[in-house]
Amino acid sequence: MIHRYKLGGLFIVLDVYSGSVHVVDEVAYEIIGLYEDHSREEIVSQIMAQFGSREDVTLAEVEECIDQVGELKEMGKLFAPDTFKPMAGELKQRTSGVVKALCLHVAHTCNLNCSYCFASQGKYHGDRAVMSFEVGKQALDFLIEHSGSRRNLEVDFFGGEPLMNFDVVKQLVAYARSREKECNKNFRFTLTTNGMLIDDDVIDFANRECSNVVLSLDGRKEIHDRFRVDYAGRGSWEQIVPKFQKLVEARGGKEYYMRGTFTHANPDFLKDIEVMLDLGFDQLSMEPVVCAPGDPSELTQEDLPIVMEQYEKLAELMLKRHKEGRPFTFYHYMIDLTGGPCIYKRISGCGSGTEYMAVTPWGDLYPCHQFVGEEKFRLGDVWQGVTNPDIQDEFAKCNVYAHPECGDCWAKLYCSGGCAANAYHSTGSVTGVYKYGCELFRKRMECAIMLEAAKLAEDE
Amino acid sequence: MKHIKTLETRNLCESAKNGGCGECQTSCQSACKTSCGIANQKCESKKESK
Numbered sequence: 001m002i003h004r005y006k007l008g009g010l011f012i013v014l015d016v017y018s019g020s021v022h023v024v025d026e027v028a029y030e031i032i033g034l035y036e037d038h039s040r041e042e043i044v045s046q047i048m049a050q051f052g053s054r055e056d057v058t059l060a061e062v063e064e065c066i067d068q069v070g071e072l073k074e075m076g077k078l079f080a081p082d083t084f085k086p087m088a089g090e091l092k093q094r095t096s097g098v099v100k101a102l103c104l105h106v107a108h109t110c111n112l113n114c115s116y117c118f119a120s121q122g123k124y125h126g127d128r129a130v131m132s133f134e135v136g137k138q139a140l141d142f143l144i145e146h147s148g149s150r151r152n153l154e155v156d157f158f159g160g161e162p163l164m165n166f167d168v169v170k171q172l173v174a175y176a177r178s179r180e181k182e183c184n185k186n187f188r189f190t191l192t193t194n195g196m197l198i199d200d201d202v203i204d205f206a207n208r209e210c211s212n213v214v215l216s217l218d219g220r221k222e223i224h225d226r227f228r229v230d231y232a233g234r235g236s237w238e239q240i241v242p243k244f245q246k247l248v249e250a251r252g253g254k255e256y257y258m259r260g261t262f263t264h265a266n267p268d269f270l271k272d273i274e275v276m277l278d279l280g281f282d283q284l285s286m287e288p289v290v291c292a293p294g295d296p297s298e299l300t301q302e303d304l305p306i307v308m309e310q311y312e313k314l315a316e317l318m319l320k321r322h323k324e325g326r327p328f329t330f331y332h333y334m335i336d337l338t339g340g341p342c343i344y345k346r347i348s349g350c351g352s353g354t355e356y357m358a359v360t361p362w363g364d365l366y367p368c369h370q371f372v373g374e375e376k377f378r379l380g381d382v383w384q385g386v387t388n389p390d391i392q393d394e395f396a397k398c399n400v401y402a403h404p405e406c407g408d409c410w411a412k413l414y415c416s417g418g419c420a421a422n423a424y425h426s427t428g429s430v431t432g433v434y435k436y437g438c439e440l441f442r443k444r445m446e447c448a449i450m451l452e453a454a455k456l457a458e459d460e
Numbered sequence: 461m462k463h464i465k466t467l468e469t470r471n472l473c474e475s476a477k478n479g480g481c482g483e484c485q486t487s488c489q490s491a492c493k494t495s496c497g498i499a500n501q502k503c504e505s506k507k508e509s510k
Contacts, residue, residue: 013464019472028463065463076473077466083473101486118494152483152504158493188485192493214493259492290494331492334500337469341501342479346472350487350496369493413472414499419488422495441497448499453467 002079003410004033007450008315014449016410018080021337022072023453027051028065035069036079088347088401099146101154101351102139103358103369104172106131107165111196112236114227116263116297118290122160124373129361130165135382136172139359142382144183156190158358158369163197166205173209190214192259194228195240203247207254215244218260219272219286226265227297245280256283257331263289263297267306270313277328285331288440290370290422299436308443315447319454333448346400349416353379353395367395370421395420398430405433411442470503481505 001016011029013022024032027047034043044062051057072078108129110122122128140155147153155176157169169191176187191206192214206213217240218224225235248256258281262269269286276284288307289297299307314330321327350356353367360372363382371377380387400406400417417423418441422434483504488496 017472019469021467021469023465023467025463031463061463068462068464072464072466080473084476087476098482100482150482152485154486261494285492287492287494331500332495332497336500336502337467339503340470341484341498341503342470342475342505343472344475344480344482345484345498345501345503349498352488355482356486356488368488415497416487419494419496437495441495444497445499456467 001082001408001410002032004029005446007312007446008319008454010450010453012446012450012453013078014410015078015080016413017082017084018077019413020072020077020080021449021453022078023457027057027062028069031062031065032069032078035066035073040066084343084347085401088399089397093396097146098148098150098355099143099357100150100152101156101356102143103156103158103356104131104136104139104162105159105358105360105369105372106136106157106162106169106172107160108361109164110159110161110194111164111230112161112194112228113231113233114229116227116261116289116291116295118370119160119372124360126373131168131359131361133168133171133175135359135361135363136168137175138363138382140172140176140179142385144179144185146385147185151184152186152188154188154190156192158192161194161196162191163193163202166197166202170205173205188212192216194236195243196230196236198240198243198247203250206247207251212255212257213247213251214257214259214285215247216260217241217244217258217276217281218262219266219269219275221275223266223272227261227263241279248281257285258283259285259287259331261287261289262299262307263291264299264303265297267299267303268310269307270310270317273314273317273330282328284328288437290425293426304436304439307440311440311443311447315451318451319458322455323458332444333451335445335448335452337449337452343413346413346416348399350419352420353392353398367391368421370419371424394430402431403433404431405435409438409442411438411445414445415441478505 003014005012011024013024013032047062108123113121188211189209190212191210194216221237224237228236258276260272291297358366358369358372365379366372366377379392386392400412403417406412406417420430422437423432424430426434484501487498
């Protein structure tokens with residue numbers, strides 16, 4: 001399967017099953033489009049009819065180009081067959097029973113009252129609560145015990161607002177560090193925060209202990225303050241921006257994401273990215289809102305063309321800043337063509353419910369943070385482990401080939417079937433697909449690959 | 461004239477032989493949290509020639 005597209009002045013051909021990326025000229029673009037369904041004579045005839053009036057397109061050139069396409073097919077870099085489908089289940093089984101990442105919900109409470117919050121203001125449709133050290137310690141023991149030979153273990157402090165339970169966060173990190181050597185594990189901690197409680201102590205801790213911090217900022221003050229308000233209805237932008245700037249400056253280049261959410265209120269989110277850049281941030285992420293159908297913040301069909309255009313303009317801005325020596329990163333455009341994920345990862349996806357689980361303040365296990373509060377998805381708890389194997393099995397079998405609608409999608413080995421939670425919430429099944437999200441994802445991949453190709457051309 | 465420029469990419473078929481060490485970051489863990497993909501994950505295995 002191939003995917004051809006034109007973007008940023010480039011003609012790009014992706015070969016899905018080999019992972020190859022080809023930047024081609026217009027003639028080759030058309031020849032590749034005809035190659036599998038037409039005879040050589042038909043291709044020559046059609047191409048000469050289309051381009052024959054151009055001085056640079058001769059019969060010999062067209063013949064040579066057809067030969068090049070044939071050579072790439074021989075090399076397995078064009079029209080490569082799908083050899084992965086039969087091994088899809090087996091590849092995912094390789095990690096059966098191994099847990100390597102936990103999202104610790106250390107606080108099901110929040111000091112902001114954002115109406116668009118997928119976690120219902122941090123409560124996940126339940127009671128307010130904070131995680132005790134004992135529960136968190138048991139979660140870490142559960143992780144170590146079930147991590148098999150995995151050395152890198154990930155723990156995200158999440159909420160609600162995790163800094164509302166900062167003392168426990170610090171104690172848990174100290175406990176995990178105390179066990180790293182004896183267990184031969186390397187803990188990678190991350191913190192996702194709204195910034196309200198950031199102070200010097202938090203900055204010192206986050207920069208010393210956290211491999212990544214995710215800082216929630218929606219961009220423009222009026223956009224941010226529309227949703228991200230305290231319980232008195234006051235916007236949080238003025239309070240958090242100086243704190244984020246101080247944290248990032250002290251971070252000294254260590255990884256962070258300035259993470260925004262765009263909604264129906266700001267499908268023109270590039271303006272928000274520009275504000276983030278003006279504030280001095282250069283590691284950015286901007287996510288489409290996840291909310292219940294009918295919520296006022298929900299992205300609409302009318303928003304879709306605007307969002308698509310924004311993604312293209314974002315790629316243009318990134319290329320411009322790259323040329324100017326002022327680059328910035330955007331989470332969804334970070335694609336490493338040579339050092340990216342193996343086919344196992346591309347088939348298996350995010351690992352929710354198998355190698356990745358969320359832990360509630362009470363120690364209950366869920367397939368991921370977005371399933372917390374959905375009682376039927378409760379997997380078990382950190383003391384007894386997984387006691388609902390049927391649900392875990394559903395996630396274990398959820399590889400990219402388990403989604404019937406992904407069958408003919410060119411992007412399936414880039415998205416791996418997408419987010420199980422998004423699929424469940426939009427279709428009622430974890431093997432469904434969230435079609436709106438698919439459209440955005442495909443556009444992001446087209447932009448990301450175009451950007452890589454353009455940067456390579458520029459650097460040459 | 462060269463009509464096609466092939467960028468250097470990871471050989472997915474080759475990665476089927478040695479991939480799956482599972483050491484790479486869980487896709488959603490520390491950034492997006494709401495719109496998962498795997499394309500931007502980095503491989504952590506040093507064993508395989510890519």
